[in-house]
Amino acid sequence: MSLTRAGGQIGIPGLYVTEDPGAADEAAQQGALSMRFGLGWAKSHSFHTGQCPVMKYHRPLMQAILFGKVNIADAVNVQMITLDQAPQGYADFDGGAAKKFVIDPHGSVAL
Secondary structure (H helix, E strand, O other), rough: OOOOOOOEEEEEEEEOOOOOOOOHHHHHHHOOOOOOOHHHOOOOOOOEEEEEOOOHHHHHHHHHHHHHOOOHHOOOOEEEEOHHHHHHHHHHOOOOOOOOOOOOOOOOOOO
C-alpha cells in the first residue's frame, strides 16, 4: 500500500489462506492476514481478490514463450536441482523460498 499511488488498485490473486494449523502464530493458523487497511483507505485504494483471469492471458503468454520473447524459467525464478538435492529443495520451498525447484534426476537439461 505504501508503494501504490493514491487512487491505485491492489490485486491479491492466488492467495489461499483459509487456515494453516502449522503456522507460527495464532492469526495465521486461522487464516487471518495483517494488512494496513487504514493506509489503503487514506489513499483511496481499491482492493481486489480472486483468481487471475488465466484464459485472458494464456494464449499470448504461450506464444511469447514459444517464440523466445519470454524466458519463463527466469520469470518464475527456476533453480535446477539434482535428485539428491530434492529433500533440501522441498525444505527450502516449505520455508518460503521464492524459487521454483525443478528436479533433473539425470542431469539431462542443458543450463
